[in-house]
Amino acid sequence: MEHRLLRRLKALTLLWRRRSRSGIPFVKSFTYKEINKATSGFGMILESGPQGTTYKARFPDGLVGAVKRVRSHQLQNDSFLKSVQLLGRLHHHHLVKLKGFSKGKERFLVFDYMENGRLKDYLHDPLKTPLNWRTRLQIAIDIAAALEYLQNFCEPPVYNVSISSNNIFLDENFVAKLSDVGFAGCELICNSESNIISEDTSEQRNRRLVFQFGMLLLELITGQSLLNEAEIVHWIQESEFAYSIHKMVDTDLGDQYDSKELGSLLVMARMCTKAENDTSISIRQILRFLQGQTEHSAFKCGKTKII
The missing domain is CATH 1.10.510.10 (Transferase(Phosphotransferase) domain 1)
Incomplete structure (x- = not known):
């Protein structure tokens, strides 16, 4: 029984690591395909302006998020990941929480969706x-x-x-x-x-x-x-x-x-x-x-x- 529990725990740990794919605790790494699907092909636009475009997203696990496209000139790849690490460590009831990111074909940040907007x-x-x-x-x-x-x-x-x-x-x-x-x-x-x-x-x-x-x-x-x-x-x-x-x-x-x-x-x-x-x-x-x-x-x- 004990061995079975240990195996189960290891399997869950490996699964979490695969899902995170980032090495950043509490922040999930998404693929471009997952972001594309969750935003209905980038069709659910919340806002678009000089700072970029933000989309509403619905993920299979029930997460409803606001996906912000990061412009290529804003941060280089290493800087982007360092910033994600720092944002991932911020936890406060009055901060919009970072839930995930994508660094594939394009770079995105996934935040909690705020129902009543700005x-x-x-x-x-x-x-x-x-x-x-x-x-x-x-x-x-x-x-x-x-x-x-x-x-x-x-x-x-x-x-x-x-x-x-x-x-x-x-x-x-x-x-x-x-x-x-x-x-x-x-x-x-x-x-x-x-x-x-x-x-x-x-x-x-x-x-x-x-x-x-x-x-x-x-x-x-x-x-x-x-x-x-x-x-x-x-x-x-x-x-x-x-x-x-x-x-x-x-x-x-x-x-x-x-x-x-x-x-x-x-x-x-x-x-x-x-x-x-x-x-x-x-x-x-x-x-x-x-x-x-x-x-x-x-x-x-x-x-x-x-x-």
Whole structure:
């Protein structure tokens, strides 16, 4: 009986190795044929743009994924595999999870499929049902939690992130997940190889992420695409901005928001976007502040806190 169990275990291990074909734990390697079939001959297009094309895919094992075609000029083959290895090690509830890849005839990345698409659409598409205030606050908390994980719980820390409504996806329960981590270039790969980040460099990167997060807060509050960063930053840094706060609130919210929470979030956005971010606020401090807002609201309303 024991020998039979051992043989069975070895067989399952070999099967897993064959299926993975990558040597990368928890990340499956797909063939071009498998990708082609799962996307119905690349017919199920989710989006197509300057960054490439993404397809919806249904695999025989039940996995529903979003398959992103990697342009040949973006990463060389060795760099591509190193990036896949790094992405495969990232596990957090608020990151879009890498499920697999293909490095055959063409290169693809397979991610979890997000049922409700991009945050950008819910803020700017008039055909979408507007997000309520509680959902917007929770999205800010979700993304701050993802950033805390990348900065404080990854070795080396991951700073190669773009924070925008275009890179934030919502699952079937409107839980926010950050995407495109580490693929804005080869910076992440270089960091993993050197494993050395100077204090000045890490501080600058933290400032950049904090600034981007402040801009995300403003986008969640105003519902506006903040193309003119200089103008919005100038407004929020003005001493008189408090008198025009309610004029900037997304009209889709009506009056269905907590004025004190709004004020607190705008103060936080102001700190994040302050010139040179000389307050040296950290992502961890931002997260604790936002969590404190929901805890206060839960206590005030007699409800379970939203986390």
